[in-house]
Amino acid sequence: MGTVRKRGKMWYAYWTDAQGKRRCKSVSPLKRDAEAFLLRVEGEIRGGIVGGYKAVPFSQAAEEYCEQVAIRRKPATYANVERIMRLRLVPWFGDKPVGAVTRKDCDAYAFDRVTNGSSAPGTVRNEIGTLIAFMDFAVRWGYAVDNPARGMEKPKRRSNAMAVLDAQQLRKLIEGAEGRYAPIFATAGLTGLRAGEISGLMEKDIDFANHVVHVRRNVFQGKITTVKTENSIRDVDMPAHLEEMLRAWLASPLRPQSRESLVFPNIYGGILNMSTVREHALYKTLDALDLPHIRFHDLRHTYASLLIAQGEPLTYVRDMLGHASVRTTADVYGHLLYETRRSAAAKLDGQVFGSGDGAR
Incomplete structure (x- = not known):
């Protein structure tokens, strides 16, 4: 009493x-x-209730939050959130009541991950985003009065962390790849589709009449599911050489029969594991051709960088990649705009003053 x-x-x-x-x-x-x-x-x-909030341990609230994510979000999103909560956030905050978590606690987590961890800034940004979303959930459920993670400073992306191929190197990769892998590398490098989107492509998605690839599905953990976000539903322009390659591949006897009419099935006609493509085809081909060692996802970056290099508007790049906003595109690829800006300035100088190409 x-x-x-x-x-x-x-x-x-x-x-x-x-x-x-x-x-x-x-x-x-x-x-x-x-x-x-x-x-x-x-x-x-x-x-x-303590101080206006229900005193629930962070670890317990994390379990409840993951259950809600599993119900409301896509399996890939759930897997990402569950991993971050289990491996990162719960070990750090432990059984401290969620409502007692302060901004200082949140900043200390971010500082430790940036200074003592070996993770890339993008990984830490993802973890902070998960923490913010979790604390919003805690406020709605009465486990906290406010969200101390809101407004946290996220580490900046490393502009030099992106590995891409230039146009000649991409052509060398496509032409030097083993027959069944060449159209996969071409699709990745000439459309910017994600690995899971390529695995989920069906014959009806290759629209030769309109020269586009319809992106409607994704593959996650060996299962066909919906695409990553609403913006990922898109039609990507298909270059002429890619059209020729896909026409030939769809008619090729090397292509296994697939009940789902997959464009790139595995040898048994099922869903292709892109990790296997990366490990057993991409890396070996890069080494054999003496090309830079890139990840499969870097073929998507290669596609974007080539579009930017030829002066395509960021809005077009955004639409082709399926980004939610131009800001996302600019954040990821903004450092590639420098040479394009110089070229534009030189052309303007030449138009106005007739001074050749305006080079300096």
């Missing part, structure tokens, strides 16, 4: 909180106000 006592002109409330710690608060010059305050606090403690 708590008590109220008068000290000087003020009445104070004394009580023991849910963690067994003795508390004291100056309330009012009126005894009845202090008694009312004490009754409210004791009622909150009995109901598991």
Whole structure:
């Protein structure tokens, strides 16, 4: 039981909180106000409420949050969130009540991950985004009064961390690849599709009449599912050489029959594991051709970089890649715009002053 006592002109409330710690608060010059305050606090403690929030351990709330994500979001999103909560956030925050997490705690986590971890800035940015979304959930469920993670400073992306091939190197890769892998590399490098989107392509998605590839599906953990985001549903322009390669591949006896009419099935006609393509085809081909060692996803970056290099608007690049906004495209590829800007300035100089190509 708590008590109220008068000290000087003020009445104070004394009580023991849910963690067994003795508390004291100056309330009012009126005894009845202090008694009312004490009754409210004791009622909150009995109901598991502390300081306006229900005292739920971070680890327990994390489990509940992952359950909600599993229901509401795509399997790939759930897998990413569950991994971050289990491997990163729960070990750091432990059983501390969610409502007791402060901005200082959040900043300390980010600082530790950036300074002591070996993860790339993009990975830490993803973890911070997950923390923000989790704390929003905690506020809605009454586990916290506010979200201390909102407005956290995220580490900047490394502009030099992107590996891409130039036009000649991409052609060398496509022409030097083993027969069944050449159209896969060509599709990745000439459309910018993600690995899972390529695995999920069906014959009906290759629209030769309109010269586009319809992106409607994705493959995650060996299963065909919907695409990553709503913006990922798109039609990507198909270059003429890629059309020729895909026409030949669809009619090729080397292409296994597939019940789902997959464009690139595995040798048994099922869903192709792109990790196998990466490990057993891409890396070996790059080494054999003496090309830079890139990831499969870097073929998507290669596609974007080539579009930017030839002066395509960022809005077009955004649409082809399926980004939600131009800002996302600019954040990822903005460092590639430097040479394009110089070229544009030189052309303008030549138009106005007739000084050749305006080079300097």
